[in-house]
Amino acid sequence: MKKSEVTRRKLIKTAGTLALTSALPMPFIRRASAATELVHWSPLAASDGEVWAQMIQNFNEAHKDKGVSIRMEVVNWDDYTTKVLASAAAGEAPDFGWNTDPRPSFVRDGLLVPLNELAANSGLDLSDFSEFSINASKFPNYGGDELFQVPLDLMSIQPEVNTAHVAEAGLDINDWPDDGDGLLEWAKAMTKRDGDTVVRSGIMMTGSGVQPTVTWGIVAEQMGFQRISNDFTSVCVNPEAGKAAMQWVLDLFDTHRVSTRDVTDRYKAFGTGQGSIFWTGPWTINGYLAQELPFATKLFPKVGEKRVTYFERGALELYLQSDPSRYQATMDAVTWLSDNSFLWCTEGRGASPRQSILGRSDYKTAGAPWDVRGAFVDGLEFATAIADFPIINGADFNIYSGGNFLAKTLELVWAGQTSIDDAMTKLQDGWGESLEEG
C-alpha cells in the first residue's frame, strides 16, 4: 500500500501559504493584477444618476486598453457620510466619491486627500474653473491652501411650472412673475379646491421635510436673515426676517391656501399634476421629460428684499487609502471626468464650473431643452443660499434637509405645535452650540 504523501511539514506549509494569501490586503492583489480598478461611490439615484452612470461607462470605454477602470457603487444619500467614515476607519474607503456638502471634519481628520500636487501631475487646469468654485473646495482652517475637492457641477433651485395648468388658468408662461405678490397671484389662479380643501397646490409643498425647510431657507435669506454672521461669530442675524419667512411659509397653507400639507412624495405629486409650481433642482428634469410632463423652468421670484435662491455644488473628492500609490491613478480618472463633463453639465445636473465648457457654442443646445434647463443655469447668478457652512457641525444649518436640527425645529411650526418665536429661540440656542464646536 502506498504511503500517504501528506506529511505534517507539507500540511503546515500549505496551510501557511493559504493563510498568508487570504490575509493579503485587497489593494496588493489589485496592484499585482494588470488592471487597476478604482472604486467610486455615488449617492446619485434620481434621473441624473443615469447620466452619471453613462459618464463612468464612457470613462471605462475610453480606458479599455489602458489598464484602469472604475467600479461605481450607488450609496444611499442619507448614509453616505457614515459609510465613507466607516469604510475609511476599516481601511477600505472607496477611491473617490461625488459629494455636495463641504465636510471640514473630513479634512481635519485626514480623510480627504489634498489635491494640489496630484492635480498638477494630472494636468488638471485649475485656471479653467470659476474662482468661487475653487475657493469653495478649500478649507483654510484645517487644510491651508490645499484643494480637497474638484468642482464638477453647480446648480440652483428654481421653480418648475406645469404649463398645462398655466394655460388652463388663462396665464401666459412668458409673463412669469418677478416678485412675491405676483407669485401668489399665479399660485391662487392655479390652485384647485374642493370646498375648503386644497386638492391641487398652486405651490407644491409638503407638511414637513425638505420642501418647507428649503423654502424657508431661501425666503429667509431673501428677507435679510443670515444663519451665521459673515465673520462666523454669531448665529441668526436679523431674527425678525427669519420669523417673517416662517410666517410666509405658513401663510401658503393657512392664509392664501395655495398649498396643502397632504402630500407625501413631492416629486411624484408634481409629476402626476397635483401641483402647479414646484421649486426643485435639475436632477428632476430627465424624469419629468421622460414621462412627458408639460413644464417649463423659471427664475425664483424676489419674495423679499433681494433675489436669492439655493445653491449647491457637486464635487469629486479622494478618500484616504492604505495604499497611497493609488492616489495618482484616481486623480487621473477624476481629471478625465472633469475634462469630459460636458455630458454631465448639459444632460445630467446643473451648470459647469469650467469656462471651457460654458463657452462651447453647443452648450445651450445640447441636452434637455433650454426652457426646462436654462433657469437652473441662468439662476446661478443669484444662487447664494448655500446648503450648509464649512464648519464642523455645518449639517445642523443645512436648509436642504428633512431630518436635521433645522428641519425638526421648523416642522413643529408647520404643524402648529410651536410658535414662530419659540422656534427662532430654539434655533438661536441650538445653532449657537453647534457653532461653538468650530
Add this chain to the structure above:
Amino acid sequence: MLSYRSQKPPVDWAAYAFVALFTAPFLLFNIAPIVFTAYLSFMKWGIFGPPKYVGVDNYRKALENDQILISFQNILLYGLTIVPGVLVLGLMAALYVNNRWPLSSVARVCFFSPYVVSATVIGLVWVWILDTQFGIANHYLGYLGIDNIPWLTSTDWSLYGVGITSIWWDMGLAFVLILAGLQDIPGDMYDAAEIDGATRWQRFRYVTLPMLRPVLSMVITLQLIATLRIFSQVYVMTSGGPASSSTSVLYEIYTVAIRNQKFGLGAAVSMMLFVVILLVTFLSRRLIREQST
C-alpha cells in the same frame, strides 16, 4: 483499584465543538454588540478616530431631547394599537381557516402572504393606499360619507396610518401561529362540550381561548418586541413626521447615529430601548401568567 487520575471523566471535545457552533457566533454577533453598545453609550464617537469618555452625558442629552422622548411615547402608542390589532385579526383569520369556511384555502394564502413581502414594499404600497386625495382607502370611506382622512400627513393620524399598515403586515405570522395552536386542540374537548350543551360561543370562550393561551401569550410577546422596534414602515412611509408624530425609537437612533454620526448618543438611546423592551416584555409575561393562574 482505579487511581483518581483514571476516574476523571475524559473531556468530550466533540461536544464542545458542537456547542461552539452556536455559542461562538452568538457571542460574536449578539452579546459582543450589546457590550460594545453599552461601552459606546459612555463615549463620544464619530467612527473615525478614538472614542472619548463623556460619562453619562449621552444619557442626559437623550433625556433632554424632546424628539427622543416623543419616540418612546410613540412606540408605546404603537404597541397599544398594533398588538391588539394583530392579535384580534390574526385570531379571526385563524378561526376562519380552521373552521374551513368558504374559500378558506384561498384565505390561508391571502392572510399569510403580506408577511413574506418586505416592509419596504408594504410601506411604498400603503403610502399610495393611504394617500389623502387619491388613495383607495379614502375613496371607499367616501362612500360611507367619511371625509378624506390625512392618514400620513397629519400629526393626529400619521401614527394610526403606520399602525394600520403594520397590522396588515404583521398579521400573517400571528395567523400562522394561532392556526397551529387551534389545530393542536383535541377534537374530543369540543365533542365533550357539545354533549354538555355548550353553545358555539361557549365552546370558543371555555375551550378554544384557554387552550390557546400559551400561543396567544407568545404572539403578544413577539409582537410587542417587534412593535417596540418598529422602523422600516416609519422610514418608508413618513420619515417619522409630520412633526415627529409617527417617529419611533429605532428611527431616532438611525437619525442620530447613522445620519448625524453621533454614535455615543445613539448607543445611549439603544440601551434605554433595551431596558424598556426588557421591562415591557417582563410585565406582559407576568400579567398573562397571573391571569392564567
